[in-house]
Amino acid sequence: MLYGPSLLSMPMKMQPEILFLTLFFFGLASADLLQNPDFESPPANLPENFNSPFVLSSQNNTIPGWTFEGTVLYVKASQNASLPGSGNAIQLGQDGEINQTFIANGDIMDYVLTFTLASFGQNCSANTDIALAVSAPDSSRMFSLKQLHGKETWESYGHYLGSWGDGENVNLVFQSQTSESYPNSTCWPVIDTILLKSVGTLPEAKDNLLPNGRFETGPDFLSNSSEGVLLDENPSLVHSPLRVWSVLGTVKYIDSKHFFVPQGNAAVEIVSGVSAGIQTAATLKEGSTYNLEFTLGDANDTCVGDFIVEAQTGSTAQNFSLASSGIGSAKNFSMTFKAGPSPTLIGFLSYTTTQTKDGEFCGPMVDYVVLRASYGQKLEMQLKVLILLYILVAIFQIH
Numbered sequence: 578m579l580y581g582p583s584l585l586s587m588p589m590k591m592q593p594e595i596l597f598l599t600l601f602f603f604g605l606a607s608a609d610l611l612q613n614p615d616f617e618s619p620p621a622n623l624p625e626n627f628n629s630p631f632v633l634s635s636q637n638n639t640i641p642g643w644t645f646e647g648t649v650l651y652v653k654a655s656q657n658a659s660l661p662g663s664g665n666a667i668q669l670g671q672d673g674e675i676n677q678t679f680i681a682n683g684d685i686m687d688y689v690l691t692f693t694l695a696s697f698g699q700n701c702s703a704n705t706d707i708a709l710a711v712s713a714p715d716s717s718r719m720f721s722l723k724q725l726h727g728k729e730t731w732e733s734y735g736h737y738l739g740s741w742g743d744g745e746n747v748n749l750v751f752q753s754q755t756s757e758s759y760p761n762s763t764c765w766p767v768i769d770t771i772l773l774k775s776v777g778t779l780p781e782a783k784d785n786l787l788p789n790g791r792f793e794t795g796p797d798f799l800s801n802s803s804e805g806v807l808l809d810e811n812p813s814l815v816h817s818p819l820r821v822w823s824v825l826g827t828v829k830y831i832d833s834k835h836f837f838v839p840q841g842n843a844a845v846e847i848v849s850g851v852s853a854g855i856q857t858a859a860t861l862k863e864g865s866t867y868n869l870e871f872t873l874g875d876a877n878d879t880c881v882g883d884f885i886v887e888a889q890t891g892s893t894a895q896n897f898s899l900a901s902s903g904i905g906s907a908k909n910f911s912m913t914f915k916a917g918p919s920p921t922l923i924g925f926l927s928y929t930t931t932q933t934k935d936g937e938f939c940g941p942m943v944d945y946v947v948l949r950a951s952y953g954q955k956l957e958m959q960l961k962v963l964i965l966l967y968i969l970v971a972i973f974q975i976h
């Protein structure tokens with residue numbers, strides 16, 4: 578017998594994709610893609626005890642790996658100017674921009690960026706819009722420190738840059754959006770700790786109709802940061818740094834090293850209040866019954882409150898509530914639904930706005946989202962496979 582029992586127990590929909598199961602997903606680390614991504618290699622001709630901030634001149638200074646234009650400063654972290662990395666960063670002033678060209682891999686891959694946007698002024702984000710544009714050939718997006726979500730004066734953001742291959746040259750540009758009318762240089766945007774990774778095709782999960790339902794594929798985490806990585810509003814599944822999940826409002830991508838994560842290395846915390854969350858879409862068989870399982874909880878970041886999370890499955894939705902004492906908890910939930918016309922939207926929205934005692938925005942955590950054909954449908958599919966095999970065997974016996 579050619580076919581093992583594992584094929585028989587697999588839903589019909591998966592069969593054409595069995596080949597893909599053997600294609601392994603792979604991601605490459607940033608170290609190889611970008612040079613001097615944390616600005617720790619100092620500019621040429623930097624004086625030995627330089628005073629931070631140090632204004633760079635295009636005649637006398639070159640930053641290893643980078644090209645710059647406009648007002649660009651080399652800055653050092655200090656007691657009042659904190660950074661997640663180990664000390665040095667770049668501040669972009671009037672018309673300031675830095676750029677670096679990296680070479681895409683041979684295969685077409687998606688490129689996902691993590692970077693840190695900081696403010697060195699004591700009270701800048703309250704008064705100024707500290708803004709930065711991040712551009713690549715296929716995308717340009719504005720990031721702002723207007724609202725700090727954590728306790729630091731910096732945020733790390735995740736960003737989908739684009740998709741390239743064939744050794745293409747990709748020019749990555751960071752550009753200050755400081756308005757001309759704003760003269761206070763203390764509040765100019767500071768950029769640091771850039772992590773770039775390439776992500777291949779997501780693997781087809783054997784037991785899950787949703788790719789990346791465990792949220793393991795997203796922007797890289799800073800190894801020293803306990804702030805997670807912020808993901809801004811993003812209506813597109815394809816152009817989202819959290820692969821194939823769109824983002825409503827702002828969510829925080831959290832790592833198991835610094836948060837309580839129920840499954841694997843990463844999960845999602847919904848931090849920006851009412852109707853914020855994540856959504857994806859699945860192609861399902863209309864009229865068939867499916868089962869959605871997921872884990873909700875709190876990420877062990879002192880987020881105390883009563884959370885309400887709405888789980889959406891196509892045109893139906895159901896609210897789940899959980900009380901968090903902020904010390905790390907997880908609970909499994911499940912719901913069964915009949916699929917409507919394709920594609921079926923699967924989503925999780927938070928209906929509460931919560932802040933920790935320190936004023937950090939926080940909220941419910943979602944992880945381990947698993948979508949399966951419900952038992953009845955599986956049986957029906959197995960029956961179909963059996964009938965097919967039976968017919969094949971009958972044909973062979975005739976010949």
Ligand SMILES: *[C@@H]1O[C@H](CO)[C@@H](O)[C@H](O)[C@H]1NC(C)=O
Pocket residue numbers: 634636637
């Ligand atoms: C470049 O360096 C030279 C020699 O140190 C100095 O005289 C000059 O002023 C510098 N130019 C700028 C723009 O800083």
Ligand SMILES: *[C@@H]1O[C@H](CO)[C@@H](O)[C@H](O)[C@H]1NC(C)=O
Pocket residue numbers: 656657
């Ligand atoms: C750091 O901030 C504190 C108060 O927030 C202030 O007293 C001190 O002078 C600041 N230090 C520097 C180097 O700016």
Ligand SMILES: *[C@@H]1O[C@H](CO)[C@@H](O)[C@H](O)[C@H]1NC(C)=O
Pocket residue numbers: 661662663800801
């Ligand atoms: C992490 O923090 C340690 C101690 O503060 C520091 O020595 C190290 O360089 C940091 N690593 C990175 C990648 O920033």
Ligand SMILES: *[C@@H]1O[C@H](CO)[C@@H](O)[C@H](O)[C@H]1NC(C)=O
Pocket residue numbers: 644674675676677678748750
């Ligand atoms: C980026 O850097 C290259 C040099 O590598 C330069 O020729 C180009 O003009 C720069 N592009 C932008 C948009 O700054």
Ligand SMILES: *[C@@H]1O[C@H](CO)[C@@H](O)[C@H](O)[C@H]1NC(C)=O
Pocket residue numbers: 698699700701761762763764
């Ligand atoms: C610039 O902003 C900082 C932080 O808000 C403040 O301490 C400083 O006094 C300001 N400087 C000027 C010249 O306005």
Ligand SMILES: *[C@@H]1O[C@H](CO)[C@@H](O)[C@H](O)[C@H]1NC(C)=O
Pocket residue numbers: 700703704
């Ligand atoms: C920061 O700015 C806000 C809004 O302008 C103001 O209410 C607050 O007092 C400022 N805080 C400090 C420490 O200057």
Ligand SMILES: *[C@@H]1O[C@H](CO)[C@@H](O)[C@H](O)[C@H]1NC(C)=O
Pocket residue numbers: 885887894895896928
């Ligand atoms: C879930 O709760 C929110 C807030 O109470 C409400 O607006 C929403 O309609 C509820 N959703 C469902 C499916 O009941």
Ligand SMILES: *[C@@H]1O[C@H](CO)[C@@H](O)[C@H](O)[C@H]1NC(C)=O
Pocket residue numbers: 836837877904905906
């Ligand atoms: C929550 O974090 C504390 C340390 O901050 C740790 O001791 C505890 O084990 C964590 N709880 C969970 C459920 O991970």
Ligand SMILES: *[C@@H]1O[C@H](CO)[C@@H](O)[C@H](O)[C@H]1NC(C)=O
Pocket residue numbers: 872907908909
């Ligand atoms: C949730 O379900 C998964 C898969 O069955 C299991 O591994 C995990 O332990 C469960 N988590 C909780 C909190 O019950």
Ligand SMILES: [Ca+2]
Pocket residue numbers: 791792793838839840841842843844944945
């Ligand atoms: Ca996970």
